Amino acid sequence: MANINILDKSIFNRIAAGEVVEKPASVVKELVENSIDAKATNITIEVEMGGIKKIKVTDNGIGMDKENLPKAFLPHATSKISTLDDLDKIGTLGFRGEALSSIASVAKVTALSKIKGAEEGTKITLSGGEVENITFVGCTDGTQITVEDLFYCIPARAKFLRKPKTEESEITNLVSRLILANPEIIFKYVADGKTIYHSTVNGLKEAIYTIYGTNTIENILPVDYTYQNLIKVSGYIGKPSFVKANRTYQTILINGRYIINKTISTAIYSAYEPYLMKNAFPFFVLHVSLPLDKVDVNVHPNKLDVKFENNNLIYGAFYNPISEELQKLSSKIREYKT
Numbered sequence: 001m002a003n004i005n006i007l008d009k010s011i012f013n014r015i016a017a018g019e020v021v022e023k024p025a026s027v028v029k030e031l032v033e034n035s036i037d038a039k040a041t042n043i044t045i046e047v048e049m050g051g052i053k054k055i056k057v058t059d060n061g062i063g064m065d066k067e068n069l070p071k072a073f074l075p076h077a078t079s080k081i082s083t084l085d086d087l088d089k090i091g092t093l094g095f096r097g098e099a100l101s102s103i104a105s106v107a108k109v110t111a112l113s114k115i116k117g118a119e120e121g122t123k124i125t126l127s128g129g130e131v132e133n134i135t136f137v138g139c140t141d142g143t144q145i146t147v148e149d150l151f152y153c154i155p156a157r158a159k160f161l162r163k164p165k166t167e168e169s170e171i172t173n174l175v176s177r178l179i180l181a182n183p184e185i186i187f188k189y190v191a192d193g194k195t196i197y198h199s200t201v202n203g204l205k206e207a208i209y210t211i212y213g214t215n216t217i218e219n220i221l222p223v224d225y226t227y228q229n230l231i232k233v234s235g236y237i238g239k240p241s242f243v244k245a246n247r248t249y250q251t252i253l254i255n256g257r258y259i260i261n262k263t264i265s266t267a268i269y270s271a272y273e274p275y276l277m278k279n280a281f282p283f284f285v286l287h288v289s290l291p292l293d294k295v296d297v298n299v300h301p302n303k304l305d306v307k308f309e310n311n312n313l314i315y316g317a318f319y320n321p322i323s324e325e326l327q328k329l330s331s332k333i334r335e336y337k338t
């Protein structure tokens, strides 16, 4: 029989990293979600060469002190859950404690952080998962994490990186969802020195304007609905005449988290069906809030899909308000014509 080896920490980390850090966009997602969890109100995202060369995320959140900053890069290190019970009511975007350790094991990382009131901040550099240096520096409150040369130490993974422009457009897509998900946060997104998005804090409509521009704003209807005193759905849907050729213009956010879910898509399409042509994709940006125990986010490491306790309830919460709005619009149009 073959001998069983217990894998060394560094090898194990790199394998685990494969799940969390698939590509540059996943690094951006993890870093920005950490900034949001840290209650930042201002987040700057800078990328170079589609994030392959450099990803830098700067926030004005709660920061980490000198004890906690090095700990953040250890595997399974999280401040967001501590007991099994916490798993039933996850209110943060992260909770697995895997992201920073995974990122640090596959790239060169520099992190700077300072908590409010502290005299100085801490700076740590890591390479291939190992801490290289810790120093104390003057810096502003909050955290700045720079990730350079992604996958430099894993040539087999680096091979799977796509063209910088392709990686960049995936990051841009992701950042647009983050802006739509968090209209109360000021985001600045810069790619290769060029500012792509700079959001303000004037609500969801303004966020939609930042991403999609004037034409979109003129073609959307507000939705604001509470279903069975439990599920609140609010945001904007596109007029049936304002359709797109793909799903890039569709965003569902549950408790602030961007998700993709079959039940929800089916409900929305059913509501639009009487008004749409085949292969046309309606526009929508919808925020949903529902009690934490009605949704299970602990489904897949990339956390894009969620499971619901009651699918019929979710279906109704989307079908009803959208169908109602579209009916109102279509009778208005009919009145206008007659």
Ligand code: ADP
Pocket: 030, 034, 035, 038, 059, 061, 062, 063, 064, 072, 073, 077, 078, 079, 080, 093, 094, 095, 096, 097, 098, 099, 100, 101, 143
């Ligand atoms: P998780 O987010 O699942 O807890 P991470 O590996 O992403 O795991 O982060 C580890 C820990 O580092 C977090 O739980 C948090 O305490 C701390 N942390 C990470 N990023 C930030 C940040 N931008 N500001 C403040 N604390 C942070």
Ligand code: MG
Pocket: 030, 033, 034, 093, 094, 095, 097, 099, 100
């Ligand atoms: Mg995290």
